[in-house]
Amino acid sequence: MAIKEIKSKSKKVKKSEGGKVKRVKEEKKVVKEEEEDVSEEEEEEEKEEEEEEEEETAGEKSEEATSEKEIESFEELGVIEPICEACKAMKFKKPTPIQIHSIPVALEGRDVIGLAQTGSGKTAAFAIPILQALWQKPSPLFACVLAPTRELAYQISEQFESLGQVIGLRCAVIVGGMDMMSQSVALGKKPHVIVATPGRLMDHLEHTKGFSLRGLKYLVMDEADRLLDMDFGPIIDKLLQLIPTERRTLLFSATMTSKVEKLQRASLASPVRVAVSTKYETVKTLLQSYLFFPFKHKDTYLVYLVNEMAGQSMIIFARTCNDTERLAILLRSLGFPAIPLHGQMTQSSRLGALNKFKSGARSILVATDVAARGLDIPLVDCVLNYDIPTDSKAYIHRVGRTARAGRAGKSLSLVTQYDLELYLRIEGVLGKKLDEYPIDKEAVMLLSERVGEAQREAINEMKQLHAKQRKRKTDGITHGKKRKHNDDMDREER
Numbered sequence: 001m002a003i004k005e006i007k008s009k010s011k012k013v014k015k016s017e018g019g020k021v022k023r024v025k026e027e028k029k030v031v032k033e034e035e036e037d038v039s040e041e042e043e044e045e046e047k048e049e050e051e052e053e054e055e056e057t058a059g060e061k062s063e064e065a066t067s068e069k070e071i072e073s074f075e076e077l078g079v080i081e082p083i084c085e086a087c088k089a090m091k092f093k094k095p096t097p098i099q100i101h102s103i104p105v106a107l108e109g110r111d112v113i114g115l116a117q118t119g120s121g122k123t124a125a126f127a128i129p130i131l132q133a134l135w136q137k138p139s140p141l142f143a144c145v146l147a148p149t150r151e152l153a154y155q156i157s158e159q160f161e162s163l164g165q166v167i168g169l170r171c172a173v174i175v176g177g178m179d180m181m182s183q184s185v186a187l188g189k190k191p192h193v194i195v196a197t198p199g200r201l202m203d204h205l206e207h208t209k210g211f212s213l214r215g216l217k218y219l220v221m222d223e224a225d226r227l228l229d230m231d232f233g234p235i236i237d238k239l240l241q242l243i244p245t246e247r248r249t250l251l252f253s254a255t256m257t258s259k260v261e262k263l264q265r266a267s268l269a270s271p272v273r274v275a276v277s278t279k280y281e282t283v284k285t286l287l288q289s290y291l292f293f294p295f296k297h298k299d300t301y302l303v304y305l306v307n308e309m310a311g312q313s314m315i316i317f318a319r320t321c322n323d324t325e326r327l328a329i330l331l332r333s334l335g336f337p338a339i340p341l342h343g344q345m346t347q348s349s350r351l352g353a354l355n356k357f358k359s360g361a362r363s364i365l366v367a368t369d370v371a372a373r374g375l376d377i378p379l380v381d382c383v384l385n386y387d388i389p390t391d392s393k394a395y396i397h398r399v400g401r402t403a404r405a406g407r408a409g410k411s412l413s414l415v416t417q418y419d420l421e422l423y424l425r426i427e428g429v430l431g432k433k434l435d436e437y438p439i440d441k442e443a444v445m446l447l448s449e450r451v452g453e454a455q456r457e458a459i460n461e462m463k464q465l466h467a468k469q470r471k472r473k474t475d476g477i478t479h480g481k482k483r484k485h486n487d488d489m490d491r492e493e494r
């Protein structure tokens, strides 16, 4: 077993002469691992990052998270009246800490790196200054927001539309899996803001006549650490060559990279780092626990827990598309209203599944990490990690689908003998031990026979499903259909 040493460290940044950049006292957690046999490149990268946390990123300045108590309104942040009215209409009574600290900096025209917990209002923190700048100097193709998943792109555009309605905002969503032609038409109408996944945006920049981002004033990377990582990095590099360098850039996430090379990828110009949380902080209203049992009983434990929480709304995270599909079938065959969401589904099925869950027509969403980041669904009571995520950042984002905007929520992680190292690593970065979920193990085992039958039914149904998919694929190939590379990249995110 790995030996872990967790250090806490206080960091101070001196006040600048103009008093703009204040002292920052930020709790940092540095996780050092010894004797661990982790071979995955991804985890190596994450570990390096954790160690690099100690270094200040070159060229960054930090803005202190101090006096949010004194700020009671968006007006006080310098936000114009029509946008303040829109905030009121959205029931934003007062700005959240990340909004308090990043909106004035962005309104000054500075590049911003914003770090704050999940569900803390980061979308409005970047949308408000962009809308205000647009209102002051309207122009088409003014801002582009990049998001790592298609569902998140739709959600961000909804928030832009709600906040920007009063100023006549035109917004377009450009994501993979949807019709290129109608997107080209939408781009031809010169929207003010484009919310896009990187692969499909690149397709349009390469193939849509008359479309360019040469006049772009603002670029946002939401879930920036994800967009700057090794999967998306190369396409982001390509995109940035087609975007003017004199733009403003805003990076936001609940888990931010501090790696200089990764941030350089975003070509920031003397950015201000606004951090109202540490890199791996979860919200206080989230009750997190775990359950430890042998691997062979995993499905039985899952069914017991789902039954115990019947009526509540939950997201169950699994690692693979196949397991996501299988678990949804298994739960449905036992009478639970479960629906899968993963990257191998068509985009319309993905949106359909999400809408059914959002509307409450299905109370259980079984998803891969495609649903881990950014999705804002107020009614989620519980996040259940059927599989432990292989990277600790994914854990922070997954559990952040509940307990949003000050609400309460709980998360429960299923840990077997094979997950111990990953799980302890997560506890390490969280800097605390989680409580074990109390459960009657004998009562769980009473379900094993019934669950065994449901597992067999699920396997049969999966076989039929795979046969259908194979047929569709062969039909597709004989009809000369071939998906584009860029779309593939937007399709599944981890």
Ligand SMILES: Nc1ncnc2c1ncn2[C@@H]1O[C@H](COP(=O)(O)OP(=O)(O)OP(=O)(O)O)[C@@H](O)[C@H]1O
Pocket (backbone or CB within 6 Å): 091, 092, 093, 094, 095, 096, 099, 116, 117, 118, 119, 120, 121, 122, 123, 124, 253, 254, 373, 374, 375, 376, 400, 404, 405
């Ligand atoms: N000032 C505010 N007052 C009340 N609610 C707010 C405020 N700002 C945003 N919200 C709401 O809080 C919820 C979470 O916001 P948002 O989705 O922007 O979080 P986030 O920080 O981007 O989370 P994540 O890291 O998971 O992407 C949304 O429903 C949003 O409408």
